[in-house]
Amino acid sequence: MSITVVGSIAYDTVKTPFGERERMLGGAAVHFALAASFFEEVCVVGPVGDDFGEPQLEVMRARGVNVSDIERVQGGRTFFWQGEYGWDLNSRETLDTQLGVFEGFQPKLSDSSRASDVLFLANIQPDLQREVRSQLPHARFVALDSMDLWINIARDSLVSAIEGVDCVILNDAELRQLTGKPNLVAAAREILTWTPSDPSGPGRGPSVVVAKQGEYGAALVPPESFFALPAYPLESVVDPTGAGDTFAGGLIGYIAAHPDEAISDELLRRAMAHATVLASFNVEEFGTERLQRLTGKEIVARIAELHSMTQFTSASLSLRG
């Protein structure tokens, strides 16, 4: 019942108003895997270069992550990203991106990775997402992330990739850009109407859209309902890098940990709560620092807090008019 994730494994150099770190462990697949590892075994598929160290692999192994499909490319350099955040952490500037071994990456999945029943296609070129998707045609639940770059330069392929998954996880702005609809609910509902143009391909079209809203939380849009959660309130946010992938790890991990439940609204809502809580821990410190020493007990305690922060009683009242 394990989870397979394909995506970037990276070194990140990050500066925020609260400090900076050089070449720390990062990448979408890494943040996802650490979060999802609290729920299920995760197989990470992605390339690294000669410069990727044993201590970085050990961070993942220590959380029970299966790293045997991390491909070390001889003579290559690990994907590198450098960015700096503005004073309120809501804006960031990319200062450097070096694709390294990601250029020409062809995902190679072992039998073990192909045996997972849950798949997360982190933000990579959509042709690669489709290629990996086709290798797990019978997966119980498949989700996908993407970014503005692919909407701009590879929209057709991204739309095809989306048609093959169950769940689309994007930022508000990306949902608007992808659909051309300024209204978030309308944008999400449009994506839910997409079905595979090639009926022989995997999937039946997405059945749920998750809109990530940064410091405001996230919304869940299935065809017939709506659910939203605020972000867990923190007085100190240090580094938002990887929050979205950590969120996805909590969401997909929770679903994978419930193999005998149908993918109901109710299951998805609980998964959203776990996603929100995982993401809140991630941003408390730089990179993977907080997740590395996070405990299940801390997650459970924060879920209870989040629950208490979102409840109200709907007492009746006779209104004037």
Added chain:
Amino acid sequence: MSITVVGSIAYDTVKTPFGERERMLGGAAVHFALAASFFEEVCVVGPVGDDFGEPQLEVMRARGVNVSDIERVQGGRTFFWQGEYGWDLNSRETLDTQLGVFEGFQPKLSDSSRASDVLFLANIQPDLQREVRSQLPHARFVALDSMDLWINIARDSLVSAIEGVDCVILNDAELRQLTGKPNLVAAAREILTWTPSDPSGPGRGPSVVVAKQGEYGAALVPPESFFALPAYPLESVVDPTGAGDTFAGGLIGYIAAHPDEAISDELLRRAMAHATVLASFNVEEFGTERLQRLTGKEIVARIAELHSMTQFTSASLSLRG
């Protein structure tokens, strides 16, 4: 047990991607009063000019609003605002502001307005807010709104005004600007530490901060807890003008309708839900159009929907690590 509101009564010319309206009824006090009128009688205090018509007064009277403290200034012109919204309605440009009778406005409260036990100081010059506040020294609950202009040019007076109220209702960006703190929770908590510099004045300093977050909803920050609600999801938003004041009207109105309850966290949360729902109706049509034909039954139905959209069960799960 009525509510007094002091603030602008205006004509608004508004253009959104969905249409435009010229010189429609608007203003903070009007939007507030129409929303609060579903809960309690509201006395509106504010000036209008010769150009303010009987049909506009009738819109308020039809909802049971007390308009006897609306002062008609002979030879004056009603406050006028003209603005245009961007494609996703999250940005707007002010094209024209004509203060008219608001220039030199001195609030005159009748005995009836002074007898209210709940007071809302809509966004006006903070000296005027303090002047009105001092005329209701024994009010049970006093709330205040403001804007970036007053933070820029009259911050000291605004801080004094805030020290005299129970509840501060501001946008996220205004809370950050007012406190210089980029973190929203930290900004709100700082305001909760403010106490009157003149102990002989009314109030004991704010006990709750409400952060308005536009399409993302709103957060409630009392000293020891936190609560947040998403906006009610709408596939069609036509005109956001007045949403914040309508929100405040729902919030303050709900509190006023419960004179025998302490201002508890639980009461405030229910008030937030009503605020959210009132605001959601307001933005469905231009200006006051939707509120004019809104019914209590519609409000109650949408409260139940909002409740169902924010609930999740916190089932336990044994986590790995």
